[in-house]
Amino acid sequence: MMQEQLNAVVLPNENGFFGAHGGKIDHPGLAVAMAEIEAGFRSIIGDADFIAEMKRLQQTYVGRPSPLYHAKTLSQRGAQIYLKREDLNHTGAHKINHCIGEALLAKKLGKKKVIAETGAGQHGVALATAAALVGLECEIHMGVVDMAKEHPNVARMKILGAKLVPVSAGAGTLKEAVDSAFGAYLQDLQHSMFAIGSVVGPAPYPELVAYFQSIVGHEARAQFQSQYGGLPDEVVACVGGGSNALGLFNAFIDDSAVALVGVEPAGEGLDTQRHAATLTLGKPGVIQGFHCYYLQDENGNPAAVHSIASGLDYPGVGPQHCHLKDIGRARYETATDAETLAAFLTLSREEGIIPALESAHAIAYALRRAAQLDGSQRLLVNLSGRGDKDIDFAIEQLKL
Template structure:
């Protein structure tokens, strides 16, 4: 497992580069730069400097005593990525990739975003590093995440609405790739999740693996043993693979990813690619994917703008194939219940994305003995989602738990 991806960028049957020759050449340059700098002492020291003094790492590991008591079973720990600068795990990756872009001589950054957290982290890091920045965001997501759009523009980014298709994350990626290809020699494409053509899945994992490394050290310090379960939400899968990475060789640790079941597991009402998808090619890589009768990306939906993607990172598909990780679903209603539960028991408002992982843990914990440990990646804070939830409550679209 530590030897993956292979030289062609595959995790088992998933991954690779399904691209025009001229773009493969650009990817090969990126891969060469990544291989050169990821182990370079000067690069590592600069990355660690920004992780500590800009991002605010290490993020704490927090025992939810009240929620644990309310669930009546296993201990529930949160890896507090919501306490990073800008409120999510995304900045771990943007700092690493923009430091790489500078060493490659790039002057411009382009990125896609769904919930806006990757866009905010990209805009902030580009401002820090003095780079031009363009963020493409689905027009539907722009409406759902107005606060994050304003934050991006405050930091100097040009936010471009994706108007095609469902006007969400998949279309944002489509249109960002199109803009990037027009000037790939001068522009660095900063992909936010563990998806895309090689080397992006491996590169995003590399920069997000700090989550799992810290979590392992912290749980050993607090409990003197490893957790029994890891739980993380999965859209594209960057926060999940970041948590899982350092535990993949620890076979006694069970790994659970949680996908969005949305309004229900019928076509167009969810984004559960691993649960209900089949292998297919999207955005230059192959993985489990929700497809229509023509083999194209099917419509998807989630209450969470960061999870409504019709494919998934290729390493997650591989982990499913070999049985090292298991993937479950949580519905909109379950995520909303978890959103309120953590807020009311611990005074922590989770991102709707993270609330999917929390919802699964809340179902799992009561089935386990009290000496068991569940470690959840709280990948982001829910400030960005409060207005959306309030509007949905006012419109009667959802109900707050009693």
Template structure:
């Protein structure tokens, strides 16, 4: 794998069994072992194939619109006082979020494997839209599994997926949210694996998915690292990104992991309260366990069953987290905090009014924490926030909640 293509380093590279420290691995039923092993072997092969990465980069440049800009949010910085805030503008990618980065990579891989169809889960709908887009571009069928609650909250993205020629499966089982959509997609994959590629939408799931999605997303951090040095003349003091499964965060964090002078902060959804079922702050309140083929932190009962979870941001309402984040927490290379729904809404509105940028509710968690951190720091400090997506998908829901 060309280092210039993925930016991986030894700090967050898994062992041969897919473990990042004590977390990760591949814990799947026997009928899935050979199927996932096929994905691993195919990915390890293309990881060393320069022609694959050349095609991937060509599409990122000429189709997605990379590099995405790094914006010095001077208005917000002045209003808050203290540190300078920079925004990595993943919201300006084609389809409006970071998700397109790994979807292009996964669909390219699926084609290399001879698959005819891609499936996935989605919460906020951004992964679903991005996968449907990549599938349309590259000529594969696409089917997206989405919880009924999220279908209602994210109706514009459901329409976008259907316009792109994608079949949307509304999942009503369980809590009818992201975890249940993952369950549904896995069931489909078991049945139809011969012609189907499961394009998992975050750094979660059985090996090689966490490594693979991290590799495709690492373009975010490589760009941001070069851009901040060009604009500010040095590295940032803090990185801040929202964490559900954690793909956008690992996209930013990966390039900076060796730079111990850079503090890394992941922001989880504290939801309505710290009571069970009213948040999805896995690393703040969870314990190690098994979920969706991986060992990681999760919110679980005494029997190991996942809790119901909540976040105002559909893309963050997941009871687990990527195993790389679990490893970074235990190794203390990253810190994980939580921000509630009310603070998130306030940040959503503040960034819109002060900078003219309407952020996704997921990204608003990171903006909200940066807004609390900046006034505590001196003006020569730099906070780099990953603005992982735009808020078009959220405006109807936010208007209803805020009474606009």
């Protein structure tokens, strides 16, 4: 793989593209707002005082570095399985990594409010937390289906002071929440900032979110070398929009011997319409202001999608992942709802760690893959979130 191809994964070109994917929005009002956010982002990442404040909050507020854990019981299946414990971050997932950055950026730009979508509620909770920390109003748009599934996170957002907007249009899930949040943002571009929850959307969001999530991979790479010697054979993460996966992948992109594996939701099966396997079965096109692979209906519109994990229930995917797929640097596997529930229970009962259903997709693949390899092979999995939010729903599904 040529070096310029690798650089294109990490940084977009001047038009916001990673290879053939990404791009800037052509909506007049939003284009101006995106340019303001991009200029602010470029400014803060070169500001020593901002970097120092981020590092302080990462250590004293988020609880970084998150530990690397050798799951020895799971590893009895074959390959050794290691977990990057993002579930131990404050708010319980990787989302806090970019939410603090977005909140500080909004404050720097003189905004009064942050507006965002959320699926499983982890981004909503993290953004509400960050907004409370820096003194901003927070408005979260969430599909009614996801609100019913993720009641604990709904309660957390309310306690943290966020205004929660239920979205009942369409399927009432993540895509509709994004549409609704962008609509609200358009009504108040001067005083608010859209704080997107993944590496999706028009430029500069894919680069911005990837920048703040990159700490996951840089920590994990250094920890693995220090604690276990060398590098893992595969790094694994679930993929919906793709922020936790890209956060882990980024530090290993130049390590050609390390396989990058994203795990998408196969839902009720790839031979059904009840899945969200975007990179596996999607087609290229433009969705919500950026170019990517997305699941389409017969008319080329975003298809209805499904995943047992609300945070993966999205028909598109981040442009960096699309580019990684195109150049063959990453491969994308799938896990069904049934496999995910089984992995959720296995990790809980064999290691005493209850994962988010999103993260359980990556665990499902790791268990399957470990059995195909011997004990000398090493799999590093991003445990992107904890399962507190999913407990009631999982108990119902598992009939416990």
